[in-house]
Amino acid sequence: MNAGPWNLLRIVVAAIYLFILGPILITAAVAFNESNRSYFPPRGFSLKWWGEAFAPQWVQPLMFSLELAALTAIVATAIGIPLAFAFQRYEFPGKAIVRTITLGPLILPTLVTGIALLQFLTVIGLGRWLGYWALLIGHVIICLPFSVRTIAISLQAMPGSVENAAASLGAGPLAVLRYVTFPIIVPGIFAGMAFAFIHSFTDINMSLFIAKPGQRPVTVAIMSFLDFGFAPTLAALSILSLLIPLVLVALLGRFVGIGNFLYQEQGRG
Amino acid sequence: MADPALRLQALVKRFGAHAAVDGIDLAVAPGEFVTLLGPSGCGKTTTLNLIAGFLMPDAGFIALNGKLVQDLPPFKRDLGMVFQDYALFPHMSVADNVAFGLKMRGVSREETSTRVAEALSLVKLDGFGARRPNQLSGGQRQRVALARALVIRPAMLLLDEPLSNLDLKLREEMRSEISSLQRRLGIATVFVTHDQGEALTMSDRIAVMSDGKIEQIGTPAEIYERPSTRFVASFIGSINIVPAKVAEVPVNGYARLETPAGPAIAQVGGAASGRSVMLTIRPERLKLAGAGGAPSGAVAWSARVGRVVYTGARLEVQLRLADGSEAMAEATNDGRINLAEGQGIVAWFRPEDAWVIAGA
Amino acid sequence: MLTPTAQSRPIVPFLLVLLPAAFLLIFFVIPTAFLLSASFIESDGVIMTGVWTTQNYADLLSRPLYQQAILRTFLIGIAVGVIVILVSYPLAYFLVRTTSPWRGFLIALSLSPLLASVIVRTYGWWVILNREGAVNTALLSVGIIDQPLTLLPSSMAITIGLAHALLPYGVLTIMASLNGLNPNIERAAMSLGAGRIRTFLAVTLPLTWPGIVGGFLLAFAIAISAYATPAILGGPGTQVMATLIRNFMVQALDWALGSAMGAILLVSSILLLLLTSALGGRRAG
Numbered sequence: 001m002n003a004g005p006w007n008l009l010r011i012v013v014a015a016i017y018l019f020i021l022g023p024i025l026i027t028a029a030v031a032f033n034e035s036n037r038s039y040f041p042p043r044g045f046s047l048k049w050w051g052e053a054f055a056p057q058w059v060q061p062l063m064f065s066l067e068l069a070a071l072t073a074i075v076a077t078a079i080g081i082p083l084a085f086a087f088q089r090y091e092f093p094g095k096a097i098v099r100t101i102t103l104g105p106l107i108l109p110t111l112v113t114g115i116a117l118l119q120f121l122t123v124i125g126l127g128r129w130l131g132y133w134a135l136l137i138g139h140v141i142i143c144l145p146f147s148v149r150t151i152a153i154s155l156q157a158m159p160g161s162v163e164n165a166a167a168s169l170g171a172g173p174l175a176v177l178r179y180v181t182f183p184i185i186v187p188g189i190f191a192g193m194a195f196a197f198i199h200s201f202t203d204i205n206m207s208l209f210i211a212k213p214g215q216r217p218v219t220v221a222i223m224s225f226l227d228f229g230f231a232p233t234l235a236a237l238s239i240l241s242l243l244i245p246l247v248l249v250a251l252l253g254r255f256v257g258i259g260n261f262l263y264q265e266q267g268r269g
Numbered sequence: 270m271a272d273p274a275l276r277l278q279a280l281v282k283r284f285g286a287h288a289a290v291d292g293i294d295l296a297v298a299p300g301e302f303v304t305l306l307g308p309s310g311c312g313k314t315t316t317l318n319l320i321a322g323f324l325m326p327d328a329g330f331i332a333l334n335g336k337l338v339q340d341l342p343p344f345k346r347d348l349g350m351v352f353q354d355y356a357l358f359p360h361m362s363v364a365d366n367v368a369f370g371l372k373m374r375g376v377s378r379e380e381t382s383t384r385v386a387e388a389l390s391l392v393k394l395d396g397f398g399a400r401r402p403n404q405l406s407g408g409q410r411q412r413v414a415l416a417r418a419l420v421i422r423p424a425m426l427l428l429d430e431p432l433s434n435l436d437l438k439l440r441e442e443m444r445s446e447i448s449s450l451q452r453r454l455g456i457a458t459v460f461v462t463h464d465q466g467e468a469l470t471m472s473d474r475i476a477v478m479s480d481g482k483i484e485q486i487g488t489p490a491e492i493y494e495r496p497s498t499r500f501v502a503s504f505i506g507s508i509n510i511v512p513a514k515v516a517e518v519p520v521n522g523y524a525r526l527e528t529p530a531g532p533a534i535a536q537v538g539g540a541a542s543g544r545s546v547m548l549t550i551r552p553e554r555l556k557l558a559g560a561g562g563a564p565s566g567a568v569a570w571s572a573r574v575g576r577v578v579y580t581g582a583r584l585e586v587q588l589r590l591a592d593g594s595e596a597m598a599e600a601t602n603d604g605r606i607n608l609a610e611g612q613g614i615v616a617w618f619r620p621e622d623a624w625v626i627a628g629a
Numbered sequence: 630m631l632t633p634t635a636q637s638r639p640i641v642p643f644l645l646v647l648l649p650a651a652f653l654l655i656f657f658v659i660p661t662a663f664l665l666s667a668s669f670i671e672s673d674g675v676i677m678t679g680v681w682t683t684q685n686y687a688d689l690l691s692r693p694l695y696q697q698a699i700l701r702t703f704l705i706g707i708a709v710g711v712i713v714i715l716v717s718y719p720l721a722y723f724l725v726r727t728t729s730p731w732r733g734f735l736i737a738l739s740l741s742p743l744l745a746s747v748i749v750r751t752y753g754w755w756v757i758l759n760r761e762g763a764v765n766t767a768l769l770s771v772g773i774i775d776q777p778l779t780l781l782p783s784s785m786a787i788t789i790g791l792a793h794a795l796l797p798y799g800v801l802t803i804m805a806s807l808n809g810l811n812p813n814i815e816r817a818a819m820s821l822g823a824g825r826i827r828t829f830l831a832v833t834l835p836l837t838w839p840g841i842v843g844g845f846l847l848a849f850a851i852a853i854s855a856y857a858t859p860a861i862l863g864g865p866g867t868q869v870m871a872t873l874i875r876n877f878m879v880q881a882l883d884w885a886l887g888s889a890m891g892a893i894l895l896v897s898s899i900l901l902l903l904l905t906s907a908l909g910g911r912r913a914g
Binding site: 168169180 | 322323345346356357358389417421
């Protein structure tokens with residue numbers, strides 16, 4: 001490799017990383033401001049806004065988001081497993097259609113899916129579902145593609161004949177699933193859960209339309225407060241809500257090898 | 270008379286319009302080592318999958334030890350199978366891999382650990398129990414796959430091209446190991462391969478397959494010395510094939526033939542009839558001599574030496590026969606052969622070393 | 630995969646798929662179809678009267694305010710798409726070709742903005758671009774300007790914010806395209822005398838063109854339906870389709886216009902998706 005052009009590329013890439021990480025780092029720095037303004041570079045140094053971020057009015061939406069994301073991840077995985085098996089292992093009439101409606105929410109704007117759900121539920125008289133149940137349903141729909149995809153990927157990556165080998169050794173279909181198939185795809189299942197969790201936790205487009213005032217994910221809570229200005233507390237809160245997915249991904253990367261799934265992922269935010 | 274370990278009768282399997290297995294009949298005696306040999310696409314792996322139960326036949330019967338099994342799923346057939354990619358369970362240790370079949374059969378823990386240790390010892394992997402498949406070399410993985418299949422003491426052993434992923438030296442080593450293991454345990458075995466060397470050295474009998482059918486079943490010697498069809502003749506080893514016409518009706522199994530390379534006398538097997546036949550001679554049976562040097566009673570043709578190919582232990586001498594067609598003679602490299610390209614030579618063979626097969 | 634169950638029991642896939650498909654049908658397919666049809670039905674606030682009409686679209690498309698919003702949305706989308714591919718290509722190229730032991734970490738780092746909710750990403754831009762923010766402070770102190778510039782709310786701010794947020798998608802798409810490229814092709818070009826830059830222009834770039842187009846379309850499609858970034862970095866004067874939809878559906882409760890705008894967004898996305906798969910048919914060599 002010629003050094004010249006490559007070195008130039010490295011400089012450009014460094015600048016790009018600055019561009020990518022800059023705003024995030026700046027948001028973190030802003031949270032250290034002494035006064036209640038979002039100066040950058042921060043003036044003064046104070047941790048009080050970080051403390052503020054743990055006030056009940058923020059902890060409540062944060063907990064709500066965590067709970068919702070966890071539940072979404074579980075439900076999406078539960079629904080995703082049979083779908084992934086069906087797509088990966090069988091041919092059946094209508095397979096393409098089912099595939100399309102499963103992956104559709106990944107491709108269509110979350111916003112549209114959200115308002116469609118809002119409108120539909122209201123019109124058919126299930127307006128009281130808005131809030132928790134509708135949120136759960138909406139989140140599951142947009143997170144399902146992630147779990148289906150990762151599970152399908154690990155099914156596909158399964159070494160060729162191990163299931164046949166198990167069968168030849170006397171394992172019936174259920175024993176094969178229990179002792180061979182599932183243990184091998186467990187990393188894929190966890191990766192899918194992680195992606196679904198993160199997608200739900202960071203969602204705003206769907207939640208904005210479906211959430212009710214008393215039951216709001218933290219993203220919606222922050223958005224509403226932005227109407228009143230850009231307080232450092234919000235900066236602190238945003239960064240804290242970044243840490244949770246970050247830790248999750250790091251943990252899974254360490255124990256489950258999530259990297260394998262990252263490069264195939266081309267979902268929408 | 271005891272039931273054969275395996276009987277296949279009129280077995281057919283179609284994929285769409287194409288018959289991958291097109292009417293197979295085969296019987297494997299208890300303790301016998303039978304190889305299904307053929308080029309890719311001949312149906313040998315499909316046949317093995319039918320025996321194992323991973324495919325259901327469209328017609329025909331499969332009987333194991335006299336019991337009809339073609340409707341049984343694989344986990345009820347009591348077979349031990351070794352797959353081409355070994356298919357070791359990546360999430361289990363070597364010991365757990367080997368123990369899997371025993372676990373499925375509900376064998377007690379003490380007995381399992383004893384038998385697993387025995388099986389590992391049998392394949393010379395003592396002490397490897399705690400290792401994981403990804404820590405093993407290709408040859409070691411293969412032994413684990415063997416141990417796993419044998420520990421359950423199956424009625425029959427199935428091997429699907431187990432040696433094709435190994436390099437040459439390892440392959441030869443594993444060939445003799447599998448052979449001696451099989452003989453020691455006396456377990457009926459069906460072995461699938463496209464490698465004739467493996468087939469010839471390991472088998473009691475070979476079934477040569479092509480296009481979903483068995484062309485010939487016989488011992489290695491029968492297949493090699495008395496091929497029944499042109500396909501079998503040219504699939505195993507190299508062979509010289511010369512078109513011939515029967516000049517005189519066979520007497521005592523021998524007939525006089527007219528060939529473009531010269532007159533000949535050769536054995537005519539039962540399958541050869543009609544006036545147009547093919548005369549086959551293996552290269553190592555085709556000898557070379559100077560003018561007039563062929564012994565009496567031999568068939569002698571004049572020829573010209575073409576290229577001489579040096580392969581170490583042997584010399585392959587390409588010849589041009591009287592009619593311009595090509596043949597090959599193979600001679601041991603005893604250090605004393607001195608041939609020049611273009612040299613005139615006499616190629617001779619004994620009538621009993623040639624074999625006539627039907628066809629044009 | 631040859632397992633007997635797959636052959637002998639065709640009912641199994643149906644059982645597996647039944648409940649999930651029903652769930653998706655009820656809560657995704659039908660509502661979406663409903664939205665499309667609702668845009669053609671007269672509405673009084675949130676009550677639908679059941680009268681078929683194209684008045685909703687007429688109302689929507691006749692007002693200059695809304696026309697501008699739609700136009701603005703698509704222009705921003707295009708600008709975002711262009712910026713994304715211009716910036717993510719060098720990064721993707723670097724990540725694919727580098728031999729650094731930090732490669733995995735660098736890839737994760739480039740994708741990490743995906744983990745941050747859009748608010749985190751956009752907040753920083755607000756801090757940078759507002760009247761007392763970093764850019765103005767820097768320009769003032771150097772003396773280039775003597776009055777702070779009003780950089781936001783503006784379409785430009787929205788564009789920058791969105792491009793920043795969508796960079797990872799461009800990186801992923803282009804990396805996938807570069808990975809599919811046989812490295813020997815570049816080596817062949819170089820062995821024939823083309824320098825690094827020539828090889829890139831004559832070989833790499835044309836062969837990764839499908840990835841570039843794919844990245845552009847992906848960024849475009851997401852950008853036109855983005856809500857939070859335009860809401861934070863834009864204002865009443867810089868509405869986009871998503872912010873208008875929110876106004877209609879949740880604040881003004883005018884579902885007639887809301888569903889019409891939503892339908893336009895939906896159809897645009899579907900068209901972009903079809904365009905992407907049509908162009909994606911050509912694979913990089």
